[in-house]
Structures are given as C-alpha cells and as structure tokens.
Amino acid sequence: xxxxxxxxxxxxxxxxxxxxxxxxxxxxxxxxxxxxxxxxxxxxxxxxxxxxxxxxxxxxxxxxxxxxxxxxxxxxxxxxxxxxxxxxxxxxxxxxxxxxxxxxxxxxxxxxxxxxxxxxxxxxxxxxxxxxxxxxxxxxxxxxxxxxxxxxxxxxxxxxxxxxxxxxxxxxxxxxxxxxxxxxxxxxxxxxxxxxxxxxxxxxxxxxxxxxxxxxxxxxxxxxxxxxxxxxxxxxxxxxxxxxxxxxxxxxxxxxxxxxxxxxxxxxxxxxxxxxxxxxxxxxxxxxxxxxxxxxxxxxxxxxxxxxxxxxxxxxxxxxxxxxxxxxxxxxxxxxxxxxxxxxxxxxxxxxxxxxxxxxxxxxxxxxxxxxxxxxxxxxxxxxxxxxxxxxxxxxxxxxxxxxxxxxxxxx
Amino acid sequence: xxxxxxxxxxxxxxxxxxxxxxxxxxxxxxxxxxxxxxxxxxxxxxxxxxxxxxxxxxxxxxxxxxxxxxxxxxxxxxxxxxxxxxxxxxxxxxxxxxxxxxxxxxxxxxxxxxxxxxxxxxxxxxxxxxxxxxxxxxxxxxxxxxxxxxxxxxxxxxxxxxxxxxxxxxxxxxxxxxxxxxxxxxxxxxxxxxxxxxxxxxxxxxxxxxxxxxxxxxxxxxxxxxxxxxxxxxxxxxxxxxxxxxxxxxxxxxxxxxxxxxxxxxxxxxxxxxxxxxxxxxxxxxxxxxxxxxxxxxxxxxxxxxxxxxxxxxxxxxxxxxxxxxxxxxxxxxxxxxxxxxxxxxxxxxxxxxxxxxxxxxxxxxxxxxxxxxxxxxxxxxxxxxxxxxxxxxxxxxxxxxxxxxxxxxxxxxxxxxxxxxxxxxxxxxxxxxxxxxxxxxxxxxxxxxxxxxxxxxxxxxxxxxxxxxxxxxxxxxxxxxxxxxxxxxxxxxxxxxxxxxxxxxxxxxxxxxxxxxxxxxxxxxxxxxxxxxxxxxxxxxxxxxxxxxxxxx
Numbered sequence: 032x033x034x035x036x037x038x039x040x041x042x043x044x045x046x047x048x049x050x051x052x053x054x055x056x057x058x059x060x061x062x063x064x065x066x067x068x069x070x071x072x073x074x075x076x077x078x079x080x081x082x083x084x085x086x087x088x089x090x091x092x093x094x095x096x097x098x099x100x101x102x103x104x105x106x107x108x109x110x111x112x113x114x115x116x117x118x119x120x121x122x123x124x125x126x127x128x129x130x131x132x133x134x135x136x137x138x139x140x141x142x143x144x145x146x147x148x149x150x151x152x153x154x155x156x157x158x159x160x161x162x163x164x165x166x167x168x169x170x171x172x173x174x175x176x177x178x179x180x181x182x183x184x185x186x187x188x189x190x191x192x193x194x195x196x197x198x199x200x201x202x203x204x205x206x207x208x209x210x211x212x213x214x215x216x217x218x219x220x221x222x223x224x225x226x227x228x229x230x231x232x233x234x235x236x237x238x239x240x241x242x243x244x245x246x247x248x249x250x251x252x253x254x255x256x257x258x259x260x261x262x263x264x265x266x267x268x269x270x271x272x273x274x275x276x277x278x279x280x281x282x283x284x285x286x287x288x289x290x291x292x293x294x295x296x297x298x299x300x301x302x303x304x305x306x307x308x309x310x311x312x313x314x315x316x317x318x319x320x321x322x323x324x325x326x327x328x329x330x331x332x333x334x335x336x337x338x339x340x341x342x343x344x345x346x347x348x349x350x351x352x353x354x355x356x357x358x359x360x361x362x363x364x365x366x367x368x369x370x371x372x373x374x375x376x377x378x379x380x381x382x383x384x385x386x387x388x389x390x391x392x393x394x395x396x397x398x399x400x401x402x403x404x405x406x407x408x409x410x411x412x413x414x415x416x417x418x419x420x421x422x423x424x425x426x427x428x429x430x431x432x433x434x435x436x437x438x439x440x441x442x443x
Numbered sequence: 444x445x446x447x448x449x450x451x452x453x454x455x456x457x458x459x460x461x462x463x464x465x466x467x468x469x470x471x472x473x474x475x476x477x478x479x480x481x482x483x484x485x486x487x488x489x490x491x492x493x494x495x496x497x498x499x500x501x502x503x504x505x506x507x508x509x510x511x512x513x514x515x516x517x518x519x520x521x522x523x524x525x526x527x528x529x530x531x532x533x534x535x536x537x538x539x540x541x542x543x544x545x546x547x548x549x550x551x552x553x554x555x556x557x558x559x560x561x562x563x564x565x566x567x568x569x570x571x572x573x574x575x576x577x578x579x580x581x582x583x584x585x586x587x588x589x590x591x592x593x594x595x596x597x598x599x600x601x602x603x604x605x606x607x608x609x610x611x612x613x614x615x616x617x618x619x620x621x622x623x624x625x626x627x628x629x630x631x632x633x634x635x636x637x638x639x640x641x642x643x644x645x646x647x648x649x650x651x652x653x654x655x656x657x658x659x660x661x662x663x664x665x666x667x668x669x670x671x672x673x674x675x676x677x678x679x680x681x682x683x684x685x686x687x688x689x690x691x692x693x694x695x696x697x698x699x700x701x702x703x704x705x706x707x708x709x710x711x712x713x714x715x716x717x718x719x720x721x722x723x724x725x726x727x728x729x730x731x732x733x734x735x736x737x738x739x740x741x742x743x744x745x746x747x748x749x750x751x752x753x754x755x756x757x758x759x760x761x762x763x764x765x766x767x768x769x770x771x772x773x774x775x776x777x778x779x780x781x782x783x784x785x786x787x788x789x790x791x792x793x794x795x796x797x798x799x800x801x802x803x804x805x806x807x808x809x810x811x812x813x814x815x816x817x818x819x820x821x822x823x824x825x826x827x828x829x830x831x832x833x834x835x836x837x838x839x840x841x842x843x844x845x846x847x848x849x850x851x852x853x854x855x856x857x858x859x860x861x862x863x864x865x866x867x868x869x870x871x872x873x874x875x876x877x878x879x880x881x882x883x884x885x886x887x888x889x890x891x892x893x894x895x896x897x898x899x900x901x902x903x904x905x906x907x908x909x910x911x912x913x914x915x916x917x918x919x920x921x922x923x924x925x926x927x928x929x930x931x932x933x934x935x936x937x938x939x940x941x942x943x944x945x946x947x948x949x950x951x952x953x954x955x956x957x958x959x960x961x962x963x964x965x966x967x968x969x970x971x972x973x974x975x976x977x978x979x980x981x982x983x984x985x986x987x988x989x990x991x992x993x994x995x996x997x
Contacts, residue, residue: 047972152774319512320575323522323537333528334535414571
C-alpha cells in the first residue's frame, strides 16, 4: 500500500492536490471528500470485453466492425465526446475525413453560452483571479454539483494574494448550494431568492439602473445589490447555463454578459461560466483551433458548417437525420440515447450499463487513470497534465480511433 | 540523396550574396557544399530566371493560444466567409485573421515562410498553446512568454529583490513554459487594470505594487542580457494606440540605456497628438531615434485595409478600444494572476482619417528607418491584417508608383498629414530578404535558418521573377522545407511538422521553493502542474530544438 499524488479528471476543476491510497489497482482518496471523486473511483470493472450486438468479442474485431460501419454510413454523428485533447484530435481526424457531424453531451447548455458569446462577447476571468482578486462574488443559480470543490477552493479560500478579508458572496437563485448550508458557521453569504423568469427581470432592472440611472421606485433587493456593486473594487459573476430554465437561459446569459460589460464602465467585473461537464471545454477548444468552429459542426459538405440548432444530438437522432451515432465517454456512465432505427456505437468505460444495448461497444480507459492525458480547466486557459496510475490495459479513445481510421482507410 | 538547384539568382544577405547566379545543394535536410567529384547528385532542378531566398521568418504573428481561440469563438461569421474544404492530404478549415491551425501552416508554406513565432503566450496558457501549435504543419515555431504583469514578479520588483533572483525567475519561466523569448506587454498596466487603473504611463505607479513600468522594463531587459538569451526582450510598450504615445516610446528607448531591446508593432506606438484632430504621425520622430540607437530593433505591425480582429494580452488597451469594435462585440479576460487578454474585431477603412493615417504611419516607418537589419516585416497578424497581406505590403515597399497610387486612395486629410508621398525609397529584393529572413533570424539568435549558407536548414523559397512584386511573393514557384519540396506552383505536396525552438538556460533551483509555496497558497494548482515537461511535447510529436543561452553579442 502506498500514497500517490493524483490529478483528478472527473470534473473541470482538475484538482491536483489529491492524495490517493493505492492498493493493487484500487484507490481511495486520503485528503479529499469530493463526492464525485469518491464515487468515480468506486466503479467496479467486471469485464473488459468489447461487444458486437451484445456479444463479447475481441477489440480488434469491434474496431474492424466500426471501421466498416463508418465506411458504409451516409451520415455519422460523433457525440458524447467526453474525452481529452488527444481523443478529440483523433475523433476530428475521422470526422473531417469521413464528413461526419460532432456534438457533445453538454451541447444543449453549452450552446446557450456559445450563442451569447457569438452575439455580444463578454468579460471573463480564470480561477486564480476568482480566488485572489474578487472582493464581491455573485453566483447566479449554480449549485456547484458539476464542480464539487469550487466553493471550498476558490470562493472561500484560506489565503489570497490580495489579502481579501471581507469577501461578499451573494447567491441569487432558487436553491442554495449544499456547501453553503454545511459550512454556514464558518462562511458568510447572502441569498436572494429568484427563479429564472424573475432573475431575468431582476438583471434587466439592474442594467437599467446602471445605464440610465432610472429614478423609479425600486425593489429593495435591487437597491441593495446596486449598493454592493458600487462598493465593489473587483467583482465576479458566476453562472451555470444548465441550471437556468431552458427556454430563456440564452437570454439570461446574454443579460449577465451585458451586465458585466456595463459594470466595467465604472469598476472592475468579470464573469465565469461554470458549464463544463464532461470536459466540453476541452473538446470545444480543440475543435476551435482545428476547424475554426465550436461544437455542433458538420463536415458533410467537405468543410465545416456550424449550427447550434441544426446539429443538436437530440434533433439528429429523433429525426433520423443520421444513420450512425458514435458515443464517446471515457469518464462516467452517463446514459446515452439509443434509437433502434439507427446504428449505435459506444466507446465507453467498461462498467457502462448500456454496453449490451448498442450495436458495438468498445471499452476504453479514463484519462488520468489509465493513460497520460491533457484536459482544460473550466476557465479554458489552464490545461493540466494527468498521469496514468492504473495498470489494467485499457486503451485510450485516441488509440481506438486511430485504429478505426486505419481500418476505414485500408478498406478503401 | 543530393539535390542540386541550379542557375537561380540568389539573395542571401547573411552570406552577403546579392542576386548572384549560384547553385545550391541539399543533402539530408541541410544545405551542403558542392559535392566532391564522384558523389552522386540524385536530382537537378534547373531554376534559370528564378529567384531564391531562404524560407521566410515571421518574428511576430499571433497564431495560437487562448486569445486566438476566443477570437474564433467570437467571430463565426468571419469563418463562414473563409471556408477551406478537405482534400486527399489536407484537412478542412476556416477563417482568415483567426484561421484554423492546419491552414495557418498551409498558408504560410504557400507564401514561402518556414518559421513563425507566436509572440504572446501567457505562462498559464503555454501548455495548450504549444499543443495547439503542433497542429500547424510545416513551419518551425517558437513562443515568447509574456511576463511583466504577473503578481509574483511585480512582488519581487516591489521588494527590490536582487537582479540575480529575478534572472532565476525569468529563466525558470522560460524553462517551465518552453519559451524562446520573453515578451513584455504594457508593463504593469494589465495588472493595474485589474485594480481599475485605466491608464499607466512609463513613470506612473501601479496602485497595488507602487512600481512603475520603467522599473519593470529595466529589470526584464537586463535579465535577458544577463541570461544571454537568444532573443533580447520583446517589448509591446505602454500606451498602445494612444495619441501622443510616440513620446512614451522614445522614453522607453532611453530607459534601457543602450541595451538591446526589440520593440514590436511600433506602428501602434508611433502616434503624435498634433493637428485639429489631435492625432498625427510620430513616425519621423521615432525613426530618427531608432536610426540613432543601434541597440533597438523593431517590427512594424503594418495595418492593411479591410476586416480583421485584434487580439492582445493588453487588456487595458483592448478594453479602451472596445468602442471601435466592428462588428459590435468584444471579449476581455483577466487571466490567472499573470496577464490578460482582449479581442476586438476591427475594420480598417481607407476613408477613415485615423485608419488611413495608421496605414501611412506604418509605411513611413518602413521607409524612414534606414537600417533594414533592424526593422522586420509584420502586420502583427491578425491585429493589423492577416499575414496573407504580406505580398501586397512588399509591393508597397518595392514599388513607389504603386505606393503613390494607393496613397491617393486614402482619406484626403490623412494624406495631408503624412510625408509618405514624399518618400522616394524603394526596397530592393536584397532588402526584402533582410526584412523577412536574415534580420529576424539574427535578432532571434537562430543561426540555422534565415540564410542559405552551408549547414543551414534547407528552407528555400523559389520565386518566379515578376515585375509585379505582389504576384511574385504571393505565389512562389517552389518551397522547400528541410530539403523536402512542400509547395510547387501553389500546390501543397507533402505534409509534415516543423521543429519547436526553445531557449535552454540554467538557474538556481532554490527559487523553486518559493515559487512552489506561492502556487500552493494562491494558484489553485501545484507548481509541478505548471511546468511543461519535455515528455508532454514528445507525446504530441513535437520535436524541440533547444537553443543554448550563450549569446555573446549583447
């Protein structure tokens, strides 16, 4: 038994301060109670077989089958895409060559952020800036469940470069994060209860007050927040698109981005979107540099065509606009949508519960557990190196996809 | 295998060859001496009437990193306008100013460029920027790491820590981020903006640290000299884009007291504030200073008319300029206690007074700075224009009648404010070879590129000799990279990756104790996760070429 340093791949905080107790190939966190880490490490691997039509087979046969399927497909969607930089690069190598479409598990929520970025831009910050500089932090409806240690490490840190003694933390939304209640004796925060629709009105009123100095009678909460904003030296606003009411989330995000831009006219403010589940930001960054476009891009015309509505996984599967879907998930057992009228492939971790329900299942390891890897943090700026710690011979997504591409090319 | 390129006219300023007809021999990726009799020449290529220069070197071009990706994210419309289909051996892609990675490599190769340097890599973003650059084929690459605004360094300077310790920190940063050089961006200003200071002149104090840009500039300039770094300090100074900033630029030149300094995109730092509009050309003033100060090198950052996007680590300046965004959207970011980033789309218009004068100022600088070895051709891609505008820019420098014709088209008031029409100088092919090859290689301390002497990499561009220099430079007849024919008549032949230059330097390892503790307390990750290891680069097929810090001509 020994202890090792570990960089955790299971959320986009990519904490590298974790120590694991290692016994053969089982691992236990020594210094972290992060629920996501604990549950992720507990997953039992009963077998590592590939499957074709639910029947166990060897990996090379499964790869050959997948190569054949891609070759025969008229339109293939790669989605889920829960993978690392190398996995994304290997996928795009096929997607570009064989004129496929690419989306991600977080496509629905992340595309709301995309839309706002493409329309108005924004003013952003990274985690260390959040930790060290912000004297006011406003959190819009983000329970933090996707990033379990966000509050502990970055919102209520022990030390900051700027020796911030009195940080104002204001939570605006419907449900206060569990962390806040658990730690209410040692942290200070304020709560303004608002659902998505009222939040939108609230944001608009704040923006009106800042931009037009309206003198109409105001909600006390608005006056209170305006007072705080005026006293702020450096403020941050955090939000998570997936936790807003879906049909108006893009409008809310736009208002937040515009509010931050407005605030910078007289003080300093910046924002951070917390939509980062299943490493959508890593995938998106590689897509942007290799193709010029983010997720929800098709290569059917031989060049990239980006459309956040047209290339949504749900829409493509429901309308059978594709005949093959390749799901990739090297981190967890998130459920996938299976439409029996099209071919379904899952490149996933060996414990995935739907491995018998797809046409082809190919098991892969997890970045940072089974192979060295690079992933981007929630702020998109910092990329972290992750090291292999487990020896159970599970291939990586890029190893599988590079073989698949060879197979497709060979058959030509 | 030996390849002989025969009968071409050669322009190779490092070896003082000015248009002489001469044969070149390539063997194992390098240029070699004439083979001994009996040694077999496998291939002879007759290049009669053609012109040969070494592969081009772009000393300052924003080709990768978080800022470029943010610009791509912000501007899908630009990408939709410039779409590139995939083909048998090429990937698809899009964009011009923020072109996607593979096509940056294809486009540079087609222009005859073989080395490009990304000039603004933030320490915290270095790893992913370098991984991104591994998807830019053909060209050799390298980066300058941005310092001058990180809280750790400013704290050292505030405490008046010894120069030796600062040198250790700078060397540690170079090693950890795999940089070839160090770039200053608005020294102290990006940090000051985080404390809501909206401007910071050379002798103004940063609110938090109480230190001035001058002190940062001096300390870092000295550091690179003490370290014998391949490239002297690369400086994006204070007050970018501000009318009257030419005086600050001149003060900066004086501040380094004769020590080597590279001033980048000087066009944006050459503005005077005379005239009714309080905006005028400071090019003559700056050129006069640079002509006298032999320690100064510069690149221009020429603007060309049309749509582009500006991307910079200088959040203070970019925020100030966001009112000019076209289309009306912009992004800024405060980054990781080391710097920032700002993206503002821009359309330079030839009927607009300011834009016209910016265009003229850039050309004035090219024509008034006398020594071509100390001025290099850049558009600060994509800030002034995409690098694909280089052929037209070369024509403007080489052809006075064409230049005069273009000058006639710009805003009339700007014409009256510029001396450009009176400048008769025309660059020769030899001068262009200095501006785009020999000069950048020399200032970067790279001895195996930028020339065609024995032992140089066989990076060779063969041009058709055309009267129209834009046509000549935009479509080389042949381009060789490391001895391989990569482009022939505008068509890409074979795709592979170039090398990645890094500076190799030593430092007192004791500094890591302090840095490690700083990371532990404040940065949200450990120092070891910050340091880029060689193995990580090799995993992406990146081959490094380490340049020893032993420059002895400072």
